[in-house]
Amino acid sequence: MTETTVVHDAGQVVHVADDGIRTVANGGVAIEDGEIVDVGPTDDVVREYPVDTADTAVDASGKTVLPGYVDPHTHAVFAGERVDEFAAKLRGKSYQEIQAEGGGILSTVQAVREATRTELRDHLLDHLDTMLSHGTTTAEVKSGYGLSVDAERKLLEAVQLANDRHPVDLIPTFLGAHAVPDEMDPDAYVDSVIDEQLPAITKADLAVFCDVFCDEGAFTREQSRRILEAGIECGLTPKIHAEEFAHLGGGQLAAELGAASADHLLQSTKADAAAMADSDVTPVLLPGTAFTLGVEYAEPSLFEKAGLPVAIATDFNPNCYTQSMEFAMSLACNGMRMTPETALEGATCHAAAALNLKDGTGTLQEGAPGDLVVADVPRFEYIPYNAGVRTTEAVLVDGEVVYRD
Ligand code: NIG
Ligand code: FE
Numbered sequence: 001m002t003e004t005t006v007v008h009d010a011g012q013v014v015h016v017a018d019d020g021i022r023t024v025a026n027g028g029v030a031i032e033d034g035e036i037v038d039v040g041p042t043d044d045v046v047r048e049y050p051v052d053t054a055d056t057a058v059d060a061s062g063k064t065v066l067p068g069y070v071d072p073h074t075h076a077v078f079a080g081e082r083v084d085e086f087a088a089k090l091r092g093k094s095y096q097e098i099q100a101e102g103g104g105i106l107s108t109v110q111a112v113r114e115a116t117r118t119e120l121r122d123h124l125l126d127h128l129d130t131m132l133s134h135g136t137t138t139a140e141v142k143s144g145y146g147l148s149v150d151a152e153r154k155l156l157e158a159v160q161l162a163n164d165r166h167p168v169d170l171i172p173t174f175l176g177a178h179a180v181p182d183e184m185d186p187d188a189y190v191d192s193v194i195d196e197q198l199p200a201i202t203k204a205d206l207a208v209f210c211d212v213f214c215d216e217g218a219f220t221r222e223q224s225r226r227i228l229e230a231g232i233e234c235g236l237t238p239k240i241h242a243e244e245f246a247h248l249g250g251g252q253l254a255a256e257l258g259a260a261s262a263d264h265l266l267q268s269t270k271a272d273a274a275a276m277a278d279s280d281v282t283p284v285l286l287p288g289t290a291f292t293l294g295v296e297y298a299e300p301s302l303f304e305k306a307g308l309p310v311a312i313a314t315d316f317n318p319n320c321y322t323q324s325m326e327f328a329m330s331l332a333c334n335g336m337r338m339t340p341e342t343a344l345e346g347a348t349c350h351a352a353a354a355l356n357l358k359d360g361t362g363t364l365q366e367g368a369p370g371d372l373v374v375a376d377v378p379r380f381e382y383i384p385y386n387a388g389v390r391t392t393e394a395v396l397v398d399g400e401v402v403y404r405d
Contacts, residue, residue, distance in 0.1 A: 242268075
């Protein structure tokens with residue numbers, strides 16, 4: 001039996017496709033067995049897919065219907081928070097000073113090592129509930145707070161367990177090279193990421209991507225290259241934290257290695273953008289990170305001018321404590337001067353490109369998964385405009401209503 005969902009009478013349906021955004025007034029969407037089969041004016045959709053015979057009908061009168069948001073860069077699996085650092089930063093401490101005093105990433109590592117897999121899973125499930133309530137239906141999640149074989153595996157197993165239980169679809173990334181743990185020397189740690197962690201993670205099939213924090217105070221470009229090349233050998237597609245604090249050439253390395261994305265990019269140059277465009281590396285900009293660090297935002301136009309689709313993400317982590325793609329879109333507009341259109345593309349189809357998703361995720365077109373947001377606004381521009389306010393009223397994943405305000 002075919003399972004049918006019909007969303008009807010929406011004030012606006014936002015048809016996001018690879019070639020841009022179109023809006024349909026008084027729109028409808030039909031979904032069969034989890035896949036979008038029709039998008040258009042309500043009258044046309046319900047003629048083919050009548051409301052009375054649908055298994056699920058969603059009346060979206062006065063609302064806006066959009067593709068579910070895709071968050072392509074999160075560190076959502078961790079233990080503890082770092083709220084005290086928030087206050088310290090506001091008293092003038094830099095991210096690097098906090099790190100040097102044993103705070104930052106390494107304090108979260110300590111908390112993760114002490115947590116059980118079930119505790120990590122439950123903590124992640126709570127954050128996924130928040131993400132879903134802000135319209136996220138697909139999210140990448142990185143490890144990187146374990147920094148040992150056992151702790152990195154524990155984190156990615158927690159991601160797998162949460163993925164099995166939660167409607168938000170999770171894409172796991174191995175980020176063993178997030179920081180050098182206290183007990184090790186940097187080169188020995190790089191060797192252990194390559195020789196021990198990567199084989200263990202890939203043998204258990206726990207990750208799709210391999211990421212490296214390529215920056216001053218983290219990993220050099222040569223160390224990053226070694227790790228990402230080893231990841232490729234193990235079947236993991238590269239991603240990279242590049243040019244966040246210093247320009248080490250991570251964007252160019254991403255281009256050389258055919259990475260799916262290069263992320264952060266606060267110090268990128270025109271030459272980096274051109275190299276990334278030649279190799280189809282999607283730039284992922286993280287306005288929440290610049291916002292919480294109090295530094296200059298990345299420059300979307302650098303990448304747009306090179307012809308690249310710009311993706312945006314939350315970078316949700318204990319330092320950048322926001323799960324909301326609605327907020328990321330608002331910051332993309334107000335902070336990075338993106339338009340509501342490019343911010344929405346960045347949070348949907350371009351974000352899916354950063355995750356190499358080719359099944360229509362992040363679009364609202366026929367054949368795509370039936371992942372939708374019903375937002376309580378008359379037009380999509382209100383979503384970034386209404387800064388800091390949750391506009392998500394309902395969320396559908398594979399045609400099923402999984403969240404309702
Ligand atoms: O993407 N830049 C490196 N990693 C994270 C921060 C992680 C943390 O501070 O816990 C980021 O911003
Ligand atoms: Fe990050």
